[in-house]
Amino acid sequence: MAVEWSGLTPEIMLQLDRGSRGTLGAQLQGALRTAIRSGRLRADERLPSSRKLASDLGVSRGLVQSTYEQLAAEGYLTATAGGTTRVAPAVRQSAIERTAVGLPVDVGIAFTPGRPDLNSFPMRDWLWACGEAARIASRRDIGYGEAAGSSRLREVLAAYAQRVRAASIGSRDVIVCSGFTQGVALTLRVLREQGAETVAVEDPGHGELTMHVRRAGLQAVPVPVDADGLIVDELRSTSATAVILTPAHQTPTGVVLGPGRRQELLRWADERDGIMIEDDYDSEFRYDRQPVGALQGLAPDRVVMIGSVSKSLGPGLRLAWILAPSRLAAAIAEEKHHSDLGSPSLDQLALARLLESGRYDAHLRRMRRAYAAKRVALTEALQQHAPHLRLTGLDAGFHAVAELPPGTDEAAIIRAAARRSVHLHGMQRYRVLGADDRPAIVFGFGDLNEHAIRSGIARIANLLQPAVDVGDA
Ligand SMILES: Cc1ncc(COP(=O)(O)O)c(C=O)c1O
Incomplete structure (x- = not known):
């Protein structure tokens, strides 16, 4: 448990050696990093104000402030708008955890x-x-509700999809489900x-x-993707x-x-009387450019989003x-009814309140900034350690693809990295048709802090060099 210091000034034991050759700033940074990594300072724990720590240690306040800033940039600390500095929550998961006997164990970087x-x-x-959901829930919400979902949430979602995703929809055509996974399974069964x-x-x-397509009794055919997305021809x-x-x-x-592909796809759907199932995964986090509107907005009668x-x-x-x-919509709602009679009603109301209150949007804004910083950490680390690798797919979301030189043994790199406790995913596992001569690593960086991202890449730097033999690495 992190200590909650309500109103009191937290005390932390840090020692600086004025006789040593290291600068006081470097010593303070090192002491704080060690205290966090070893678990002496726990995730979420509040640190003393820069004024208090400076006075305790007999150093300038500016030195403490710059130390806090540096460690925040590395992902060890977080600073709140109110000026409180805390140990970052993510350090716990990515750096060091403790065994039952208290020995530090490296849990790896995934x-x-x-x-x-x-x-x-x-x-x-x-x-x-x-709490809001419990307050507003009616008797009806506690009983079996409509399988398609809470009418309140459906209205909120329809408005949200219109506002944020440029979708075109009325609340009657929204069905709440359990993850994309259930959504696609229900839709496929109806098709x-x-x-x-x-x-x-x-x-x-x-x-x-x-697998989902086959389980619905349908045949799956792979269609290749290029730099503009699905190849409609x-x-x-x-x-x-x-x-x-x-x-x-x-x-x-x-x-x-791409815009051209969108148009081609709409033409295909018209010619074939086809349906497009739009997995709107990752759309919330787009960085340098305007978000791309949903395909659904262009063809609401042909897209299941x-x-x-x-x-x-x-x-x-x-x-x-x-x-x-x-x-x-009615047939999908009926499938949902047969599948589980509807998703949990209080959770639906809670999500509705989260969206209505603006807290969901505020969270997305915070996360966009957080992911943008992690993305910078990944690109900088790869630029530093493997500048020859081409990095693509970084416009949105929290993964990027590093293309390996042709002929590189993707699986061997993944195995060698795992021996260093760095866990990677190769492009091969996403290929429907199997073997391919375009090896690549798909770097997910959402659940790692910037420090872990940089150290993970540094740890496998030599494996990413051109023509390296990773057999025994
Ligand atoms: C592209 C994509 N879509 C959907 C899903 C599943 O989403 P959900 O958790 O909403 O079922 C995944 C899960 O890994 C995914 O990679």
Whole structure:
């Protein structure tokens, strides 16, 4: 447990050696880093004010301030608007944990794609929203509600999708579901019932989609992706009447579906009487450019758009929404009814209040800044240690693709990195058609702090060099 110092000044034992050759600033930084890494200063613990620590140590306040700033930049500390400095929550997970006997153990650095910063889940806001849900819940909400979801949440989601994603939808065509995963499964079952036989998936793409398509009794066909996203001419050459795609930030390449491709895709859908299932994954976090509007807004009668809080809040919430064309919405809601009679009502009301209150938007703004800083840490670290690697897919989200020189043994690099407790994901696992001669690493950086990102890359730097033999590395 972190100590909550309410009104009192926290005391921390730090020693500076004025006889040593290291500057006082370097010593103070080193002492704080060690105290945090060893667990002596716990995650979330409040540090003394710079004035207090400066006076305790007999150094200038400016020196303490610059030390706090430096450690905040490295991800050890966080500073709040009120001027309080705390140990960053993320340090706990990425640096050192303790065993039962108290020995420090290196838990490794996992560059896991698709995982948001779980330490930054807005727990206080969520607790507030749960309280609000309990306050506003009616008898009806406690009983079996509508399987399509709470009418309040559906209205809020329809308005949110219009405001933020330029979607075009009424609340009656919104169905609340348990993650994108359930949303796509329900939609596929309905398509199957309505006569579909073949569904196209992106290649490379989200690894489990092919399985979902097959489990719904449909045939999956892979369609390649290039720098503009799904290649529509290739889609045209298949017999698919539906396609599942990630237009906002393709998983895993990170490319955005280009405007020309969007138009081609809409033409394909008209010619084929086709359905596009838009996985609106990652759309919340776009950095240097304006967010790209949803495909759904261009063709609401042909797009089933699925949004989820798995990236914006956390996958454990299992809350998502389907925006469906009117001709499919009732059938999807019925599938949801047969599947589980509806998602948990109090959680739905809590999400509605989070969105209505503006706390959700505020959280996204905070996270956009946090991910932008992590993204800088990754690009700088790779630029420093492996400048020859081309890094793509960084416009949005929290993963990037580093293309390895042709002929590099992707799997061998991943194995060698794991021996150094750095866990990587290769492009190969996303390829639907299997072996390919374009090796790459998909670096997820959402759930790592900047310090861990930089040290992880430094630890595997020599494995990323051109033509290195990583066999015994
Ligand atoms: C591209 C993509 N879409 C959807 C999902 C699953 O999302 P959810 O947690 O909402 O079911 C994943 C999970 O890894 C994913 O990578």
